[in-house]
Amino acid sequence: MPGVWQQPLPGIYSEHSEAELRVRIGDAKAKLKGRLVILGHHYQQDGIIEFADFRGDSFELSRRAAEQKGIEYVVFCGVHFMAESADVLTDEDVKVILPDLGAGCSMADMASLDQTEECWAQLEQACGGQRVVPITYVNSSAAIKAFVGKHGGAVCTSSNCRNVLEWALQQGSGERVQGSGKPKVLFLPDQHLGRNTAYGMGWPLESMVLWDPTRQMGGNMEEEVVRAQFVLWKGHCSVHGLFRPEHVDEVRVKWPKMKVIVHPECNWEVVQKADMAGSTAYIVKTVEAAAAGSEWAIATEVHLVNRLRQEHPEQKIIVLSECQCLCTTMYRIDLPHLCWVMENLVAGHVVNQIKVDSETRKWATVALQRMLEIKGTGAVVTREPVGGATKG
Ligand code: 13P
Ligand code: SF4
Numbered sequence: 001m002p003g004v005w006q007q008p009l010p011g012i013y014s015e016h017s018e019a020e021l022r023v024r025i026g027d028a029k030a031k032l033k034g035r036l037v038i039l040g041h042h043y044q045q046d047g048i049i050e051f052a053d054f055r056g057d058s059f060e061l062s063r064r065a066a067e068q069k070g071i072e073y074v075v076f077c078g079v080h081f082m083a084e085s086a087d088v089l090t091d092e093d094v095k096v097i098l099p100d101l102g103a104g105c106s107m108a109d110m111a112s113l114d115q116t117e118e119c120w121a122q123l124e125q126a127c128g129g130q131r132v133v134p135i136t137y138v139n140s141s142a143a144i145k146a147f148v149g150k151h152g153g154a155v156c157t158s159s160n161c162r163n164v165l166e167w168a169l170q171q172g173s174g175e176r177v178q179g180s181g182k183p184k185v186l187f188l189p190d191q192h193l194g195r196n197t198a199y200g201m202g203w204p205l206e207s208m209v210l211w212d213p214t215r216q217m218g219g220n221m222e223e224e225v226v227r228a229q230f231v232l233w234k235g236h237c238s239v240h241g242l243f244r245p246e247h248v249d250e251v252r253v254k255w256p257k258m259k260v261i262v263h264p265e266c267n268w269e270v271v272q273k274a275d276m277a278g279s280t281a282y283i284v285k286t287v288e289a290a291a292a293g294s295e296w297a298i299a300t301e302v303h304l305v306n307r308l309r310q311e312h313p314e315q316k317i318i319v320l321s322e323c324q325c326l327c328t329t330m331y332r333i334d335l336p337h338l339c340w341v342m343e344n345l346v347a348g349h350v351v352n353q354i355k356v357d358s359e360t361r362k363w364a365t366v367a368l369q370r371m372l373e374i375k376g377t378g379a380v381v382t383r384e385p386v387g388g389a390t391k392g
Contacts, residue, residue, distance in 0.1 A: 131174025149367030160376025189235030
C-alpha cells in the first residue's frame with residue numbers, strides 16, 4: 001500500500017464518548033440517506049457492524065458493491081484491497097472511502113507488481129511454451145488483479161477458490177504440464193489457501209512448489225518448476241498463521257465432542273487436523289445451520305468468533321487458540337474514524353478516497369468479473385458426518 005498515510009484525526013473525535021460518536025454517526029448516516037452505502041466485513045468490530053448496510057465476507061461485499069446503483073459513496077469498513085475492489089466494481093462516479101488508510105493487509109503486501117512480473121518472466125523462460133494461468137486471491141493489490149486479468153487469469157476468494165482453480169485447469173491452448181495434461185497455475189499471494197484448496201481437490205503436495213519472490217527461480221530448481229502443477233506464492237496471513245496443529249490436539253483432549261472448523265488461510269497441518277475448513281461465509285453458514293448444543297472451536301478472526309458466540313447462545317463456541325487472533329489492521333476501523341469520514345461527507349468533503357487508475361481498473365475488472373461469475377460453496381475440507389451437529 002505504498003504512499004498512503006492516515007492523517008491524525010482532529011482531536012474532537014477522540015474526545016467524544018462512544019455513545020456520542022454513535023449518535024453523530026447515526027445523524028450523518030440519516031443525512032446521507034440514499035447517497036451512501038456502508039459495507040462491513042465480518043472481521044469488523046461490533047460497533048462498526050451496527051452501522052453496516054451489508055455485512056459479509058469479501059466475496060459477498062464485492063457482489064454488494066457491484067450491484068449498487070445511483071449512489072454517490074461507498075464507505076468500506078474493511079481493509080484496503082477490499083476498498084480497491086469496490087472501487088473497480090462500482091460505477092466510475094461512485095467514490096469509495098476507507099475510514100482509516102492504515103487499514104491494509106499484510107498478506108496483500110507480500111506480493112508486489114514488480115515481483116510478480118519478475119516471477120512471470122522467469123516462468124516464461126524456464127517453462128517455454130507451457131500455459132500458465134495466474135490466479136490471485138482477492139487479498140492482493142488492484143495492480144496484481146490487473147496483472148492476472150491481462151494474462152488470462154482470474155481473482156478468487158476463499159468462497160470460490162476451488163471452482164476458480166477448476167476453471168484455471170480447464171483453460172485451453174499452450175503446452176500442458178507433463179503427466180496431468182493441464183495448464184500450470186501460478187497462485188498468489190496466499191500459499192495456504194492455494195495448497196489447502198488444491199490438496200482438497202485431490203492434488204498431492206508433490207505437485208506444488210513454493211515461490212519465494214526474494215530468490216532466483218523462487219528458490220527452486222528449474223526442473224521442479226517445470227514439473228509443478230501449482231506454483232504457490234510464499235505469502236501468508238499472520239492472523240490465521242497463529243493457529244497451530246497442537247491447538248487442535250488440545251481441543252480434542254479437553255472437549256472431545258467439539259468440532260474444529262478452520263479458515264483455509266490456516267497452515268496445511270491445521271487444516272488436516274480440523275473437521276472442516278472453509279471460507280468465512282462457510283464458517284458462518286455452518287454455525288447458523290447447527291443444532292442447539294453443538295460445540296465449535298473456530299480458527300478465524302476473533303471478532304467474528306465472538307459475534308457468532310453472541311448470536312448463538314444455544315451453542316458452545318470458542319476460538320481454537322487462546323491467542324485471541326486479532327486482525328490489527330481491520331481493527332483500525334473504529335467509531336472515531338467512521339464518524340470523521342461521515343461528517344466530512346455531510347460537509348461535502350471526500351476524505352480517504354480509494355481510487356484505482358483507469359488502466360489498472362480496466363484489467364482488474366476483467367479478473368474480478370471472472371471471480372463474480374464463478375460461484376462456490378466455500379468448503380475446502382469437510383470430514384462429515386458431524387454427528388448430529390447440523391439441523392435436519
Ligand atoms: P474472506 O474472503 O473469507 O472474507 O477473507 C478475507 C480475509 O481477509 C480473511 O483473512
Ligand atoms: Fe489480511 Fe489476514 Fe487481516 Fe485477512 S485477517 S485482512 S488476510 S491480515
